[in-house]
Amino acid sequence: MMGTPADEPDRFKGEDPVHRVSLAKPFAVGRFTISFDEWDACLADGGCGRDKGDDKGFGRGRMPAQGINFVAAKSYLAWLSKTVGRTYRLPSESEREYFTRAGTSTPFWFGNAITAQDANYKASIPYGAGPRGADSKGPVVVDSYAPNPFGLYQVHGNVFEWTEDCFNKRYNEDTPVDGSPWLEGNCQRRMLRGGTWDWMANMVRAGYRENGIVDGGGYSFRVVRSLNVPVQ
Numbered sequence: 001m002m003g004t005p006a007d008e009p010d011r012f013k014g015e016d017p018v019h020r021v022s023l024a025k026p027f028a029v030g031r032f033t034i035s036f037d038e039w040d041a042c043l044a045d046g047g048c049g050r051d052k053g054d055d056k057g058f059g060r061g062r063m064p065a066q067g068i069n070f071v072a073a074k075s076y077l078a079w080l081s082k083t084v085g086r087t088y089r090l091p092s093e094s095e096r097e098y099f100t101r102a103g104t105s106t107p108f109w110f111g112n113a114i115t116a117q118d119a120n121y122k123a124s125i126p127y128g129a130g131p132r133g134a135d136s137k138g139p140v141v142v143d144s145y146a147p148n149p150f151g152l153y154q155v156h157g158n159v160f161e162w163t164e165d166c167f168n169k170r171y172n173e174d175t176p177v178d179g180s181p182w183l184e185g186n187c188q189r190r191m192l193r194g195g196t197w198d199w200m201a202n203m204v205r206a207g208y209r210e211n212g213i214v215d216g217g218g219y220s221f222r223v224v225r226s227l228n229v230p231v232q
Contacts (some may be wrong), residue, residue, distance in 0.1 A: 001087040001105065002224070003171060003207055004095050008107055008211040009128040010202035014170040014209055021094045023179035023193060029091065030223040031101050032142035032153050033161060034059035039068070039076065047079030048072060062141040064159045067218035068089060069188050073162050077223065091224040092181035093165040093209070096193040100206045102149040106203040108156055119145055119157035120197045127201035136197040157195050157204040159220040160212070165191040189213055 004011045036055060042048040054067025068076075082090045091099070102109050106117065113130035116123040120140050123133030124143065139158050147153045158167035164181035168191035176182050189211045195204025196219075202208070212219055 002097050002157055004107075004205070008205075008207070008220065011205075012202075013209065015207045016036070017171060019171060019175065019177065021098070021177050021179055023095070024100065024181065026227045027065070027091075027150060028225045028227060029150070031147070031151060033064040033140050033159060033220050033222050034068075034076070035062050036065045037062060042076050042079050045079065045083070047075060049075045051075075053109055056138075058138045061166075062143070064122065064139055064142050064154075064220045066159050066220045067187070068162075068220055069218045070162050070214035071214060072218070073221045076221075080223065086225055088223045088225050090162055090164040090181075090221060091195065093163040093191045094176065094179050095224065096161070096163050097206060098179075099150055100148070102152070102155075104149075104206075107207070109206065112119050114156070114201045116143075119154065121157040121204045122198055124222040125200045130201070135186060136208035139197050155194060156206070157199075158197055159194070160196050160210060161194045162195055162212070162219055162221040163191045167191060176232065187214075192219055 002019050002021045004015040007213040025029045039053055049072055051072040053065050090140050107113050108114050114127050115131055116133035120136050122135050124135045126132045143153050145154055155203055166183055166185040166187035168185040191211050
């Protein structure tokens with residue numbers, strides 16, 4: 001079930017209506033957000049449009065690759081697909097929500113509340129009846145927190161991740177219900193999921209939707225591979 005119910009605290013317009021998505025094809029998901037180690041391997045091989053990203057002084061290595069716009073992220077996926085011999089892609093928005101929730105229906109895969117021990121976010125502003133904590137000072141390495149039930153790390157907070165979907169303000173009758181990306185709407189903007197280290201808890205929820213300009217400010221991403229699909 002994609003979307004958030006009316007009684008979820010601090011939800012935003014555009015997260016409704018709740019609707020059923022039946023994933024038509026199996027897929028594999030990267031356990032981690034792409035790290036600078038992985039991004040720099042692409043750069044060293046002449047790929048990724050020579051876009052170094054922007055570590056904002058937080059460091060590279062196992063830190064999440066950030067400052068990556070949508071176009072540059074797609075160039076990494078093309079390089080990776082060619083290098084490995086399998087087709088890699090961005091997740092659709094519905095796939096991203098599905099593997100964030102990992103079988104749960106609460107605002108976060110770990111429940112109705114969130115603490116600074118669960119994810120990397122602006123914890124000084126509590127969520128619902130949850131506790132108040134110390135604000136994050138910046139992004140952290142990609143495996144800093146416990147994985148969700150699907151074995152995926154930091155699907156809440158730390159850095160925003162691109163999805164393939166074009167920007168639409170809210171779900172409607174044209175929203176795909178088979179797990180495919182929504183490629184109608186404003187495709188100069190694409191949907192982002194996951195939240196980031198300096199945003200409040202209500203913006204790192206599983207159902208929270210954000211968007212970014214494809215060639216504008218950079219974010220990060222996670223790779224997906226459709227199973228049994230040959231390289232194009």
